[in-house]
Amino acid sequence: xxxxxxxxxxxxxxxxxxxxxxxxxxxxxxxxxxxxxxxxxxxxxxxxxxxxxxxxxxxxxxxxxxxxxxxxxxxxxxxxxxxxxxxxxxxxxxxxxxxxxxxxxxxxxxxxxxxxxxxxxxxxxxxxxxxxxxxxxxxxxxxxxxxxxxxxxxxxxxxxxxxxxxxxxxxxxxxxxxxxxxxxxxxxxxxxxxxxxxxxxxxxxxxxxxxxxxxxxxxxxxxxxxxxxxxxxxxxxxxxxxxxxxx
Ligand SMILES: [Zn+2]
Numbered sequence: 001x002x003x004x005x006x007x008x009x010x011x012x013x014x015x016x017x018x019x020x021x022x023x024x025x026x027x028x029x030x031x032x033x034x035x036x037x038x039x040x041x042x043x044x045x046x047x048x049x050x051x052x053x054x055x056x057x058x059x060x061x062x063x064x065x066x067x068x069x070x071x072x073x074x075x076x077x078x079x080x081x082x083x084x085x086x087x088x089x090x091x092x093x094x095x096x097x098x099x100x101x102x103x104x105x106x107x108x109x110x111x112x113x114x115x116x117x118x119x120x121x122x123x124x125x126x127x128x129x130x131x132x133x134x135x136x137x138x139x140x141x142x143x144x145x146x147x148x149x150x151x152x153x154x155x156x157x158x159x160x161x162x163x164x165x166x167x168x169x170x171x172x173x174x175x176x177x178x179x180x181x182x183x184x185x186x187x188x189x190x191x192x193x194x195x196x197x198x199x200x201x202x203x204x205x206x207x208x209x210x211x212x213x214x215x216x217x218x219x220x221x222x223x224x225x226x227x228x229x230x231x232x233x234x235x236x237x238x239x240x241x242x243x244x245x246x247x
Contacts, residue, residue, distance in 0.1 A: 053105035089124025112137035159221035
């Protein structure tokens with residue numbers, strides 16, 4: 001028995017000595033995985049801390065008295081993925097709502113919105129405000145001057161434009177994003193862009209929303225809905241891209 005134990009001990013020491021050392025690439029991968037998991041944990045904590053409250057009717061013919069707390073995770077399920085555009089939309093509408101509904105939830109029976117055509121922004125717009133084109137409460141306009149959205153209360157007509165402040169979104173993301181839409185990025189570059197966008201999402205959620213967005217009132221806003229269905233759904237253009245061979 002004693003011999004067996006000594007043999008096992010010697011074997012395990014030898015095994016340790018012979019264990020291959022982690023190569024530099026593996027170390028980087030491990031660091032990246034650690035960073036990914038700690039960032040994901042922080043992201044989830046931040047998401048839980050920043051819900052938006054909305055108000056709806058309580059059944060198909062009901063009264064306006066049903067409230068929900070909506071998080072970015074809820075919006076993610078509707079949209080399909082969590083991305084920087086979704087975080088921008090979620091926070092932007094939250095900032096507009098502070099001016100339109102300073103005392104309470106976003107009344108989804110009383111809100112209409114004009115959105116830029118990004119798939120992320122439009123999904124945030126309809127989900128959070130309850131606006132829909134068929135009810136004359138939603139349309140898309142890429143010519144909005146200096147705004148991602150115009151959000152309007154129907155009862156008093158108050159309208160606000162909300163936009164990211166200049167310099168908040170990193171220029172590299174804009175440039176690589178534009179190249180991705182032209183399908184000019186390779187598999188590894190696409191992964192790099194995702195990492196940059198994820199970092200930007202985390203930055204957005206860590207920041208005070210009023211430091212990120214400018215919201216201005218539009219006293220002369222005119223609701224001029226147009227129906228178009230020829231916008232590019234830019235978040236599916238690279239859906240068949242091969243994995244990055246370096247990973
Ligand atoms: Zn998206």
